Amino acid sequence: xxxxxxxxxxxxxxxxxxxxxxxxxxxxxxxxxxxxxxxxxxxxxxxxxxxxxxxxxxxxxxxxxxxxxxxxx
Amino acid sequence: xxxxxxxxxxxxxxxxxxxxxxxxxxxxxxxxxxxxxxxxxxxxxxxxxxxxxxxxxxxxxxxxxxxxxxxxxxxxxxxxxxxxxxxxxxxxxxxxxxxxxxxxxxxxxxxxxxxxxxxxxxxxxxxxxxxxxxxxxxxxxxxxxxxxxxxxxxxxxxxxxxxxxxxxxxxxxxxxxxxxxxxxxxxxxxxxxxxxxxxxxxxxxxxxxxxxxxxxxxxxxxxxxxxxxxxxxxxxxxxxxxxxxxxx
Numbered sequence: 001x002x003x004x005x006x007x008x009x010x011x012x013x014x015x016x017x018x019x020x021x022x023x024x025x026x027x028x029x030x031x032x033x034x035x036x037x038x039x040x041x042x043x044x045x046x047x048x049x050x051x052x053x054x055x056x057x058x059x060x061x062x063x064x065x066x067x068x069x070x071x072x073x
Numbered sequence: 074x075x076x077x078x079x080x081x082x083x084x085x086x087x088x089x090x091x092x093x094x095x096x097x098x099x100x101x102x103x104x105x106x107x108x109x110x111x112x113x114x115x116x117x118x119x120x121x122x123x124x125x126x127x128x129x130x131x132x133x134x135x136x137x138x139x140x141x142x143x144x145x146x147x148x149x150x151x152x153x154x155x156x157x158x159x160x161x162x163x164x165x166x167x168x169x170x171x172x173x174x175x176x177x178x179x180x181x182x183x184x185x186x187x188x189x190x191x192x193x194x195x196x197x198x199x200x201x202x203x204x205x206x207x208x209x210x211x212x213x214x215x216x217x218x219x220x221x222x223x224x225x226x227x228x229x230x231x232x233x234x235x236x237x238x239x240x241x242x243x244x245x246x247x248x249x250x251x252x253x254x255x256x257x258x259x260x261x262x263x264x265x266x267x268x269x270x271x272x273x274x275x276x277x278x279x280x281x282x283x284x285x286x287x288x289x290x291x292x293x294x295x296x297x298x299x300x301x302x303x304x305x306x307x308x309x310x311x312x313x314x315x316x317x318x319x320x321x
Binding site: 006007010011014015016017018021022025026029032033036037045046048049052053056057059060061063064065067068069 | 148149151152153155156158159160162163166168204207208211212215270274277278281282283284285286291295298299302303305306309310313314317
């Protein structure tokens with residue numbers, strides 16, 4: 001049974017390394033999904049696509065920068 | 074469609090290759106110390122179990138509506154791809170150490186030598202090879218499903234990419250008889266992270282109703298976007314690390 005637990009832990013680790021980073025991604029996906037649903041004509045154009053990608057890129061840069069700062073770990 | 078299939082094969086091949094190299098390192102370490110029969114039986118048994126899982130999951134996936142599948146799988150792919158990309162950025166900025174296959178090989182070899190001589194059926198070698206193949210193989214299955222489930226007919230190219238990685242790494246392992254220490258793992262992880270993040274972003278966007286300009290060609294733009302973002306992140310991290318070092 002120990003190896004099953006190890007595999008489950010490994011699978012979880014596939015998706016989550018830094019919990020704050022994973023949560024930020026999920027929150028951003030939810031925000032964009034709600035925006036597209038409620039503001040359909042405004043948010044669902046190519047600007048919506050750009051904002052969606054921009055948010056994810058910003059989360060990535062912020063997370064790596066946070067790791068690099070002193071006394072942030 | 075060909076662009077999509079080609080990208081799928083490449084992403085699956087590169088991501089699976091990283092996992093196969095990690096499994097090969099442990100298998101070679103165990104086999105070189107304790108002999109090959111137990112190790113090869115263990116690895117082959119795990120591959121059998123993994124193939125059965127693929128057969129069951131593959132059939133189940135065809136029953137789920139594509140949009141729902143794209144949403145769930147795209148989210149997992151984003152978490153997975155961005156996690157790899159984040160780690161590759163931190164390694165490129167020298168904030169976390171590079172993965173060293175030679176060191177992992179030495180560590181596993183030493184651990185196996187401590188366990189004593191082999192007598193008859195080697196359960197330790199079987200167990201070690203079975204466990205590492207199951208571990209890394211489960212990751213490969215997730216990669217194949219995550220990459221292949223995003224569009225109709227992509228599961229086959231994703232499986233072919235993973236199979237090609239397994240064949241290439243196995244052949245190299247047999248030829249070299251030592252861990253593939255010279256594989257530029259961080260560069261591979263950076264490329265895979267960029268590809269998977271681009272696929273994930275595209276599929277989640279489609280699932281939530283965002284109309285990508287240029288349809289499938291938007292994946293190319295997303296790849297370029299993530300490459301730029303990762304380079305920006307590396308520069309920012311290096312600057313912050315240097316500032317930290319100057320302050321002492």
